[in-house]
Amino acid sequence: MSAAVIDAGVRVSNVSKSFGADGSRVTVLDDVSLTIGMGEFVSVIGPSGCGKSTLLKVVAGLIDADGGTVQIDGSTVRAAAADKRIGLVPQSPALLPWRTVLDNVRLPLTVNRRADAGRAIRDPKELLASFGLGHAMQKYPGQLSGGMQQRAAIARAFVFDPAIMLMDEPFSALDEMNRDQQRLGLLDFWQSNRKAVLFVTHSVPEAIMLSDRIVVMAAHPGRIDRIIDVDLPRPRTEEAYASDEFRELERVVRTALHEVMGGAHV
Numbered sequence: 005m006s007a008a009v010i011d012a013g014v015r016v017s018n019v020s021k022s023f024g025a026d027g028s029r030v031t032v033l034d035d036v037s038l039t040i041g042m043g044e045f046v047s048v049i050g051p052s053g054c055g056k057s058t059l060l061k062v063v064a065g066l067i068d069a070d071g072g073t074v075q076i077d078g079s080t081v082r083a084a085a086a087d088k089r090i091g092l093v094p095q096s097p098a099l100l101p102w103r104t105v106l107d108n109v110r111l112p113l114t115v116n117r118r119a120d121a122g123r124a125i126r127d128p129k130e131l132l133a134s135f136g137l138g139h140a141m142q143k144y145p146g147q148l149s150g151g152m153q154q155r156a157a158i159a160r161a162f163v164f165d166p167a168i169m170l171m172d173e174p175f176s177a178l179d180e181m182n183r184d185q186q187r188l189g190l191l192d193f194w195q196s197n198r199k200a201v202l203f204v205t206h207s208v209p210e211a212i213m214l215s216d217r218i219v220v221m222a223a224h225p226g227r228i229d230r231i232i233d234v235d236l237p238r239p240r241t242e243e244a245y246a247s248d249e250f251r252e253l254e255r256v257v258r259t260a261l262h263e264v265m266g267g268a269h270v
């Protein structure tokens with residue numbers, strides 16, 4: 005087996021990060037190590053302020069760790085980012101209101117003209133169709149519902165066909181029904197476009213439905229408390245919610261959260 009295959013995916017090794025001036029420094033990530041295999045979906049859950057977004061930003065290369073390393077497919081985050089191998093979906097869709105939905109999804113190709121030379125890119129129209137937005141391509145973001153806007157933002161993140169997709173609570177602004185619909189849409193797309201995914205969420209059912217593994221973080225300092233395997237069969241559909249295995253996993257994850265939050269109700 006070649007080294008490239010062994011190193012495929014994301015490898016976070018002993019990452020630490022603190023914020024604040026000397027004397028009032030807060031350790032937000034304390035010796036965090038995690039791997040995400042190629043095509044593996046990993047969710048991160050934990051109390052507010054435990055460092056979930058900070059971990060995602062370190063993996064995205066948006067902030068530097070104080071210690072430790074992150075490797076993407078065996079290379080540095082900087083190299084992977086320059087090669088557009090990292091896709092990022094933020095909490096809010098951040099679409100440009102004066103551009104059509106199609107032009108928003110095309111935007112990464114326009115602003116990174118050099119990056120698409122010699123590498124696979126996805127057809128923005130096909131991506132939008134896969135996310136059920138084929139009819140909305142010529143509309144402006146303001147004419148779309150919140151869920152549709154977020155789907156457009158997800159489609160945009162797939163334009164460079166990245167090896168790794170980072171998502172920071174992409175559905176948190178949506179109401180529960182809409183949220184469930186978007187989550188099932190993402191699941192459907194991902195099941196036929198397997199990427200390594202790091203997905204931050206506060207929702208236990210969402211984490212279970214989507215993930216192969218759930219990383220439970222604890223706060224003060226932010227660290228990985230435990231990792232829970234989700235061995236529900238794939239492909240999953242909404243029927244999985246009703247299974248005994250799903251309910252048992254819900255109990256396991258809620259118990260873990262209850263413990264890391266020192267007994268608080270979750």
Ligand SMILES: Nc1ncnc2c1ncn2[C@@H]1O[C@H](COP(=O)(O)OP(=O)(O)OP(=O)(O)O)[C@@H](O)[C@H]1O
Nearest residue numbers: 023024032050051052053054055056057058059226
């Ligand atoms: N740039 C920064 N400067 C100073 N402190 C920061 C910075 N970014 C994050 N923090 C602090 O680091 C801690 C972890 O923040 P982070 O956003 O990673 O947590 P989180 O687990 O994603 O929280 P939430 O679930 O509420 O979104 C918080 O106490 C936050 O105030």
